[in-house]
Amino acid sequence: MRAAFAALVSVAAASCGDNQHQAIAADAAPPPACTTSLSGTVTAPNGILPIAGATVYVASNAPGPLPTAPSCQFACTPPNAVAATTTGADGTFRLDGITASPNLPVVIQAGRWRRQLVVPVLACGDTALAADDTRLPGSSTDATALTAMSATGAPLVDLPTIAAETGDDDVVECILVELGVAASEFGNGSGSGHVQLYWNPEAFAGAKAPSFAGGASYGDVTGLWNRYAALSQFDVVMLGDDIDAAGSSKPPSAISAIGQYASSGGQLVLTGNSQTIWIRNNAAWASELTFDPQVDADATNAAMFAVDDTTNPDGTIYADWLFDAGASPAPGTIYVDGASYQCVGYDAATVARWLYVTASVDNGEESSNELVSFSTPVGAACGEVVYSDFEVAWGDGNEAATVSPFPGNCAAPSAMTPQVKAMAYLLFGGGRSCP
Amino acid sequence: MCACGDGSNAKPIDGQPVDSGTDATRAAGWSLVTAIPSPVAITISPNTFETPYTIYVGTAGSGIFASADGTTWTNPGSAGPTAVVALSPMPQRPVAFASLPDGTAALTSDGGAEWSTTGSPPPAPIVSWISVAGIGPLGAATTIDGSAEVLQAKQQGATWVASTPFGTGSATSIALGGDTPQAAYATVSGIGGGVFVSTDIGSASFGFATTDFPQTDALSVATAFTARMTIYVGTATHAVYVSTDAGSTWMAAGSGLPAAAVDALAVDPTNAMNVFAGTSAGVYASKDGGATWQLSGLGSDAVTALQFLNGSPSTLYAIATTGLYINVAGGD
Numbered sequence: 001m002r003a004a005f006a007a008l009v010s011v012a013a014a015s016c017g018d019n020q021h022q023a024i025a026a027d028a029a030p031p032p033a034c035t036t037s038l039s040g041t042v043t044a045p046n047g048i049l050p051i052a053g054a055t056v057y058v059a060s061n062a063p064g065p066l067p068t069a070p071s072c073q074f075a076c077t078p079p080n081a082v083a084a085t086t087t088g089a090d091g092t093f094r095l096d097g098i099t100a101s102p103n104l105p106v107v108i109q110a111g112r113w114r115r116q117l118v119v120p121v122l123a124c125g126d127t128a129l130a131a132d133d134t135r136l137p138g139s140s141t142d143a144t145a146l147t148a149m150s151a152t153g154a155p156l157v158d159l160p161t162i163a164a165e166t167g168d169d170d171v172v173e174c175i176l177v178e179l180g181v182a183a184s185e186f187g188n189g190s191g192s193g194h195v196q197l198y199w200n201p202e203a204f205a206g207a208k209a210p211s212f213a214g215g216a217s218y219g220d221v222t223g224l225w226n227r228y229a230a231l232s233q234f235d236v237v238m239l240g241d242d243i244d245a246a247g248s249s250k251p252p253s254a255i256s257a258i259g260q261y262a263s264s265g266g267q268l269v270l271t272g273n274s275q276t277i278w279i280r281n282n283a284a285w286a287s288e289l290t291f292d293p294q295v296d297a298d299a300t301n302a303a304m305f306a307v308d309d310t311t312n313p314d315g316t317i318y319a320d321w322l323f324d325a326g327a328s329p330a331p332g333t334i335y336v337d338g339a340s341y342q343c344v345g346y347d348a349a350t351v352a353r354w355l356y357v358t359a360s361v362d363n364g365e366e367s368s369n370e371l372v373s374f375s376t377p378v379g380a381a382c383g384e385v386v387y388s389d390f391e392v393a394w395g396d397g398n399e400a401a402t403v404s405p406f407p408g409n410c411a412a413p414s415a416m417t418p419q420v421k422a423m424a425y426l427l428f429g430g431g432r433s434c435p
Numbered sequence: 436m437c438a439c440g441d442g443s444n445a446k447p448i449d450g451q452p453v454d455s456g457t458d459a460t461r462a463a464g465w466s467l468v469t470a471i472p473s474p475v476a477i478t479i480s481p482n483t484f485e486t487p488y489t490i491y492v493g494t495a496g497s498g499i500f501a502s503a504d505g506t507t508w509t510n511p512g513s514a515g516p517t518a519v520v521a522l523s524p525m526p527q528r529p530v531a532f533a534s535l536p537d538g539t540a541a542l543t544s545d546g547g548a549e550w551s552t553t554g555s556p557p558p559a560p561i562v563s564w565i566s567v568a569g570i571g572p573l574g575a576a577t578t579i580d581g582s583a584e585v586l587q588a589k590q591q592g593a594t595w596v597a598s599t600p601f602g603t604g605s606a607t608s609i610a611l612g613g614d615t616p617q618a619a620y621a622t623v624s625g626i627g628g629g630v631f632v633s634t635d636i637g638s639a640s641f642g643f644a645t646t647d648f649p650q651t652d653a654l655s656v657a658t659a660f661t662a663r664m665t666i667y668v669g670t671a672t673h674a675v676y677v678s679t680d681a682g683s684t685w686m687a688a689g690s691g692l693p694a695a696a697v698d699a700l701a702v703d704p705t706n707a708m709n710v711f712a713g714t715s716a717g718v719y720a721s722k723d724g725g726a727t728w729q730l731s732g733l734g735s736d737a738v739t740a741l742q743f744l745n746g747s748p749s750t751l752y753a754i755a756t757t758g759l760y761i762n763v764a765g766g767d
Contacts, residue, residue, distance in 0.1 A: 036661075061486040099705060100661045101746065102611050103526065103568050105483040118483055118527040118568040120616035123661045127616075145569040148481075149528040151544040 034124035038095040040131075042087045042108055044428070045138030045180030046413035047131060049421060050091025051428050052321040054110035054136075057084035058098050062105075066112050066158050069235035070266035072382040078107075089320035094126070105148065110136060111429030112235050116148040116156035136428070139182035140194065159185065159194040160235035165221040166199050166210050166401060167240025169338065170271050170391035173197050174398040174410035175238075175420050179427070183407050188212065189219020196234075197406065198224055203244035203274070210401030213408060218401065225254045231261040236427065241272020241391050245293070247281065255281045262376040262383040269386045269427070273340045279387065288374050289387060290345030302335045303360075305370050308353040314431040318354060321425060327418035336419045338394035341366035343387065350374050352431055355422060371422060373431065384432055392423045464764045465718075465732040470508045471759040472497045477742045477752055480524035480531040482566045488745055489546050490752075491531050492759055493519025499533060501547030505744075505761065515550040516541050523564030523572045530591065532572050534561035540574075540592055553592025561586060563608040565619060570637045575609040575621050583623045585609060585633070585643065598636075601643040603627025604651070612658030612666050613681045620646075620666055620682065622653035629653055630668055632682050646682035657700035659707030667710050667725060669697025675712055677725040691728030692719055701741035703765070705748045711766050713738030718753055720766050731766045733757075 042054040060080045067073045078084075083097045098104065100123035108115045113136040121127045133146045137157035143149065148156040159181070164173045173186070176195055185193040198221035199210050209217035221239075224230045231237060237258075244250065259282045262268040270278060273293065279285045307322065309315030309332060322328040329335065334355065346353055346369050355371035370390055376383040397411030416424075425431070476493040492500045492508075499515050499522075502508045516535050523532045530544045532553075538560035541550040561574030572588045582600035589596060604625015612620050618634045621643055629648035635641045652671035659665040664681045675688035675697055692712065699713030708724045717734035718741070721727060736755035744750035753760045 059485060099746075100663070101483075101704070102616075102660055103481070103483040103566070105485045118481075120568050120611075122614065122616065123663055147527065148483075151529045151546075153528065 035096060036098055036100050036121060036123050037126045038098060038104075038106065038119065038121055038129065039126050040093060040129035040134040041091045042093065042110065042134045042136065043091055043131065044424065045113075045136050045142070045182075046178065046416075047135050047180065048413055049179065049325055049416065049424060050087070050089075050321070051110050051136065052087055052089045052091060052317055052425065053430055054087040054091070054093070054108060054428070055084060056087065056093045056095055056106065056108050057081035058095070059105045059107050059116075063107055063114075063116065066114065069112075069161055070232055070261060070264045070383060072265045089317050090324040100124075108134060108136070111427070111432070112158060112160035113137065113428060114158040115144075117144075117146045118148045119146055135180075138180040139185050141184075142182070161233060162195045162236040162238065163224055163231070163234045164195060164197055164238040165224075165240055165242060166197065166218060167272060167274075167391065167393075168204070168243045168400075169394050170240040171393045171398045171400060171409060172238045172240035172269075172271060173401075173406065174393045175423060175427070177407050177410040178393075178413045178416045178420055179424055180413055186212070186406065188216045189224070197401075200242040200244060200249055202249035203242040204402075208402045211405050212401075213405040215405075218406075222249055222254070225250070225258055228257040228260045231257055231266065232264065234266065236267045236269060237261065238269040239271070239275045239278070240393070241274050243274055245274040245277070247277040250277050250281075252281070258282070259284060259376075262385055265383045267384045267386065267427075267432075268376075269388075269423070271388045271390070271392050271423075273342045273389070276342065276387070279385065284378060285374075285376075285385065288347050288351050288378060288385075289343055289369070289372060291342045292344045293342055302337050303339050303357055305334050305336050305339075305355040305357050307332045307334070308356055311348055312352050312354060312431075314352065315354070318425060318430065321430075322418070322422065325421050327421040334418050334422060336370065336390050336422070337396070337417075338391035338419075339370060340389055341368040343369045343372065343389045345369070346372055347374075350378050354426070354431070371426075373426060375432075381432075386423075386426050388419075388423060390419060392419055394419075464762045464767055465753070465760045466762070467757070468505075468508075468759040468761055471500050474500075474754045474759045475739070476519050476522045476533075477740055477754055477759070478522035478524055478531060478564070479742065479745050481529045481745075482524035482526060483745060485745075489529065489531070490744075491522050491533075491543075491547055492754075493522050493533055495519075499543075499547060499550065501543075503546070505750075509547065511548055511550065514548065515543070521561060521563050521574070523574070524566045525572055525591070526566045526568040526570065532564060532574075532588065532592070534564070534574060536560075540588075542591060553588070554590065555592065555594060557586050557588075557592070557595050558597055559584060559586065562606055565609050565611050567611060567616070567619075567636065569616070573609065573619065573636060575606040577604075577606045581605075581625070583621060583631070583643075585619070585621055585636070585641070587636070587641075596639065598633065599640075599642040601631050601645075602629065607653060608655045610656045610658045610666075611660070612656075612663055614663055618663075618681075620656050620658065622656045622668060624652050624654055624671060626651060630656065630666075630682060646678070646685075648676070648682075649685055650676070654696060654698050655700045655713075657702045657710070659702040659710075661705060662707035665702075665707045665724070667700050667702065669700050669712055669714075671696045675700070675725055675728075679724075686725075688721070688728065689723075689726040691721075698737070698739045699741045699754075701743055701751065703748045704743055704746055709748070709765070711741050711751065713741045713753060713755075717755075718766065732762070733760060
């Protein structure tokens, strides 16, 4: 760097009054061309999982609040970006074309996770951001050394609002714990945190309600999915496999409310075959996925799934990301526990298939589509439905909050399983289109 | 320090620049902001080029004026300090600091409607500030023993961390610079004066070392963030010096500057070759890294502070004997 700046001015030997120092010549050369850049690795709030496809940009002015959920507006390159880039499969980025500044406003965003920074960026070189500063926030108070703050000292960070219905074996709330969302953000349907937890009393008839360590029970999910007004408080609604495959707790009014929610911009995440009813009974969605409920679930054996990197345009980066995230034994493959094999067909024109499995006589797997998503309204870039044919948070240290109160029932972030990582990609906006 | 009521005594003032100057020595590009009497200090918060921002101008006895657009100004009256020595934004946060003639400091977090004293006063009166992302505001001060020190405000001034003393004389200014985000330059005027550098301002025990600056009357320092090895220093009687190697060697500026004290310097945030000097005989500009200088304007005034609008090379404020001036043509 010193050599580069040596040409900034030309120096002429001269007698300069009383100090005999060199004087600057009038034919001073202009500054040399150089590249100023910013780099780092964006991770989930847990600081472990790299985030692919996150947007990193320099803002010309304050980016303003994110839309109130649900909304078709998504994490596209914002109009106030002076320079922007996206993270690669390993979460790394390098933002070129920026101007050196002692206080450069930088925004990191993945879906509706966002952190605003003020960064001192040196000229003619690369400024590497510390890992803590490029972590997506795990709470509304998650400040780092360079995080911008409001006048009152609140860090300028955003998290999506999430409703999570715990499943039978599929303890989906533990996905969020493993991703690094702080315990302070969880509530039972009436709190102010970003994540509200629910259970389905009808599906767990006679069972003790799952509860928090403080004793409060999870909220009743039927009060959530029966009302669009309740659903619309959330960016993401996760419904875990809750046993109620017959759908007695999911009347037509709920089917309608859920459909309206996703079509208005919400992200609906369904795990396990008991939640296929939201798709099967919705006339607008029923043709997207084909289910065969006669196929037996095989929840006891780990199965080798393949990444669809041929029909899914984002499949290649997804495969690379799974491998970089330590979820794949070999690129394009992943072992998954707790799978059923009921999603036997999909509309390739509108559905993105992420993971699939082909029949294996030896291991008992059936050919099926194990992780899929489609935009809502179908074919439009607004909301999204994600369906996994496996129980995402099954086993591996996670257990029901009826057995051990939340969050003690969840495994540590370091214990993230490959299938949790596989779903996390979509929770951070992976593969989602801009409107 | 202040009554700090509900801010209802804030007075909107029409500060539309109206006077381009009748004095022949004033260039047409400079306009007087008539609302500000006897200004002494200026800063802009937040110190990024984000909007909205607030421009703060402190005066010698009429309080601190604030404006979100450079046109309409408000003054909190009794909810703010009367006189100011220096102002600073807070890094990463729309909060502004003011150091006051009695040695205390105040801050505002509501755009200047109210000011309150910091949790504890700085150990010594601060005469110049910098705002450093990830570190905090730092102020240059003179100890009771006649040395300079730099004070880092913690928890918005609840506590202060002082550098080891350096130089002999009065602290005059401070600026970020050098080849790391942890580097800063401070100037001292006096028998042991000069330019001093620190490369660890973020550490718990930071210090400043001499740069072997050839003069002892350093009054002002400015650095070019687009070429951070470049440092400009203004002096009381030796005009301007330039270093292009982070202070290892110094060169006297070229022709065109008057024999006048250089109390203020500002570098174009987008071009390190464009530098402005606030002197006791107006604003001078150089477009060749200090090799040659021309009068920009306000030649009948002593100019004691220069401030570019955040990130903008086109809007430059000057605090002069006759008031606050604005130039929206980059000083031309």
